[in-house]
Amino acid sequence: MNGCGDKALTSGKVCVVIPTYNNGGTIVDVVERTSAVVPIIVVVVDGSTDDTLEQLRRWQESHHALAVVEHKENRGKGQALLTGFKYAISKGFEYVITLDADGQHYPEDIPLLLAESMAHPEALIVGSRNLQQEGMPGGNTFANRFSNFWFAVQTGIRLPDTQTGFRLYPLRHLSGVHLITARYEAELELLVFAAWAGKELRPVPVRVYYPPQSERVSHFRPLADFGRISLLNTVFCLVAVFYGWPKALIRRLRGGR
Secondary structure, three states: OOHHHHHHHHOOOEEEEEEEOOOOOOHHHHHHHHHOOOOOEEEEEEOOOOOHHHHHHHHHOOOOOEEEEEEOOOOOHHHHHHHHHHHHHHOOOOEEEEOOOOOOEOHHHHHHHHHHHHHOOOOEEEEEOOOOOOOOOHHHHHHHHHHHHHHHHHHOOOOOOOOOOOEEEEHHHOOOOOOOOOOOHHHHHHHHHHHHOOOOEEEEEOOEOOOOHHHOOOOOOHHHHHHHHHHHHHHHHHHHHHHHHHHHHHHHHOOOO
16 A cells, blocks of 8 residues: 555545445455455445345444444435435545445555545545456446546546446535435436536546356346436536536636636
């Protein structure tokens, strides 16, 4: 781990938020590996119906730095993230790192995000996957490219991966945030609103792991989720014309980003 990451970790300002829904087969491994890098972890169990909660409770008995917050019913990834953000803010943390519970992200790459944050403390750090990587589901690749294109249209900013869940957020930018969506598309919404607000977005290459098809547990519903993302992009394009683009133009005329 580099020096920048060490300073951030020892400051007590950073915690990790992991939203999970029926990830009983991977959640303990993800939490175990994450705890070796950032000791304070908040897992939001979003109405899981498998043994995810029971496994976390057993792990929690010997690891007191783990906080488990439960939604009794499934409310969607966006709402799980908001719950995690609010919990972290209430405990006085200044930064939150988010990663997925299905094992696709490498917690060992967290220092890369921390180092970038140390150099750019006001920026939202986006852990960007290689969308050309062998093994990435074709539907995911198409959805990412589709999302990246419309994000650039809406904000004038090009990012290599707008759908990644591996990010570092300065919590001062999230206080009072309300989402208009509740599920996967909420992560795109957070990026768009941050861009329109003039916040710096900095991509950092990270690794990604996709297990064999027979072992994958995915809650992404291609038709329904892609339909919601398409609808959200349509709304954002309309809002961009009357709000996002004029605000960006005014900011640039004033010498800002």
